[in-house]
Amino acid sequence: MKELFPIYEVHKDLVYLDSSASSLKPKMVIDAVSNYYNNYSCNIERGIYKICFDATRICEDARQNIASYLNVDSEEIIFTRGASSSLNMVASMLKDILKEGDEVIVSELEHHSSFLPFLRLSKTIGIKLVFVELTPDGHITVENFKKALSPKTKVVALTHVSNVLGYITPIKEIIELSHKNNIIVSVDGAQAIPHFRVDLKDLDADFYSFSFHKCFGPTGLGVLYGKKKYLNMLEPVELGGEMNSTVTKDSVTYKDIPYKFEAGTMPIAEIFGASKAIDFLRSLDLLKEEEKAISLRNIALSELKKMDEIIIYNDTDSSSIISFNIKGVHSHDAVSYLSESICLRAGQHCAEPLHNFLGVNATLRASFYYYNDLEDVKVFISKIKDAINFFKEVGLIV
Numbered sequence: 274m275k276e277l278f279p280i281y282e283v284h285k286d287l288v289y290l291d292s293s294a295s296s297l298k299p300k301m302v303i304d305a306v307s308n309y310y311n312n313y314s315c316n317i318e319r320g321i322y323k324i325c326f327d328a329t330r331i332c333e334d335a336r337q338n339i340a341s342y343l344n345v346d347s348e349e350i351i352f353t354r355g356a357s358s359s360l361n362m363v364a365s366m367l368k369d370i371l372k373e374g375d376e377v378i379v380s381e382l383e384h385h386s387s388f389l390p391f392l393r394l395s396k397t398i399g400i401k402l403v404f405v406e407l408t409p410d411g412h413i414t415v416e417n418f419k420k421a422l423s424p425k426t427k428v429v430a431l432t433h434v435s436n437v438l439g440y441i442t443p444i445k446e447i448i449e450l451s452h453k454n455n456i457i458v459s460v461d462g463a464q465a466i467p468h469f470r471v472d473l474k475d476l477d478a479d480f481y482s483f484s485f486h487k488c489f490g491p492t493g494l495g496v497l498y499g500k501k502k503y504l505n506m507l508e509p510v511e512l513g514g515e516m517n518s519t520v521t522k523d524s525v526t527y528k529d530i531p532y533k534f535e536a537g538t539m540p541i542a543e544i545f546g547a548s549k550a551i552d553f554l555r556s557l558d559l560l561k562e563e564e565k566a567i568s569l570r571n572i573a574l575s576e577l578k579k580m581d582e583i584i585i586y587n588d589t590d591s592s593s594i595i596s597f598n599i600k601g602v603h604s605h606d607a608v609s610y611l612s613e614s615i616c617l618r619a620g621q622h623c624a625e626p627l628h629n630f631l632g633v634n635a636t637l638r639a640s641f642y643y644y645n646d647l648e649d650v651k652v653f654i655s656k657i658k659d660a661i662n663f664f665k666e667v668g669l670i671v
Contacts, residue, residue, distance in 0.1 A: 403423070435624075459481075491540075583597055
């Protein structure tokens with residue numbers, strides 16, 4: 274399927290294994306972004322001339338398209354700058370209903386964008402962060418979640434899928450337990466939306482955040498889904514143009530949701546592209562595509578396990594991610610050697626507490642996706658072997 278992605282026409286030997294950071298973009302998405310700049314290039318909402326009216330309609334159709342895909346109402350879909358922006362908005366909005374001594378359940382699996390906003394609230398208003406105990410191999414379980422619950426728990430902020438280990442959180446069961454105790458649940462869905470269909474009405478999360486650049490869409494655009502009852506109740510984080518109905522010298526009335534949360538000019542070109550990304554996701558058999566990606570990952574994993582020089586950190590789960598290291602070699606040194614041949618991620622992947630849990634400073638991450646094939650796996654394994662031989666020659670591997 275590489276022919277659908279223009280980048281392969283430019284970089285014919287590209288082996289891209291960094292889709293957990295950002296996916297490649299199909300031509301239909303790129304064309305949609307160009308369509309905005311070529312044929313509209315105006316603001317939305319603010320004008321009554323034709324191209325403004327048409328661009329506004331396309332953006333609202335995009336909102337409806339996204340809402341339909343997620344099985345929610347369009348007024349519950351807020352456009353943001355990305356998952357990080359969405360997750361920060363949730364914490365900022367919830368600070369108005371949290372008070373000193375309230376508990377928020379998090380985990381060491383969390384991306385910094387989900388964890389840090391609540392860490393700041395623990396410093397500013399005195400909430401307490403309670404960490405779900407992970408299993409020895411890094412899973413969140415319902416049993417351990419129950420242990421973290423208390424009468425003081427007010428919010429749960431957990432990832433749907435770990436961006437380092439690929440583990441899927443039993444989030445539906447956790448949401449059900451939380452709601453029985455009148456607890457609000459915010460879910461980081463950045464790694465889930467690209468890999469399987471998420472029905473938010475069935476999942477019943479109160480807030481759900483993701484970015485489009487991880488699921489074939491443009492950069493700089495994310496979605497915050499929120500239930501109407503909370504969006505109507507909570508105050509917007511940003512104030513400015515187009516999110517208010519009336520403004521006087523001493524008062525303001527906000528627009529209805531979702532517009533009261535969308536201050537200023539939206540990333541219009543990206544919204545054009547996002548709708549096409551949703552169309553692309555709809556066209557795929559996501560279950561089949563994820564099975565293919567996992568199959569490629571398992572082939573690569575099997576070969577890596579044959580190498581005594583390799584440490585694997587997530588070989589107990591079926592995901593499309595491999596987190597690993599070459600013994601004795603810092604991940605940044607390894608990825609520098611591999612960078613001319615393969616696109617891999619090295620570092621802490623914005624999840625330092627998880628790396629502390631794993632007892633390692635950083636990891637290499639290979640993530641397989643829709644456009645990868647067996648040839649990519651062969652090149653990956655071959656270059657890893659070359660890297661091992663190189664680092665043996667320079668004395669880093671004994």
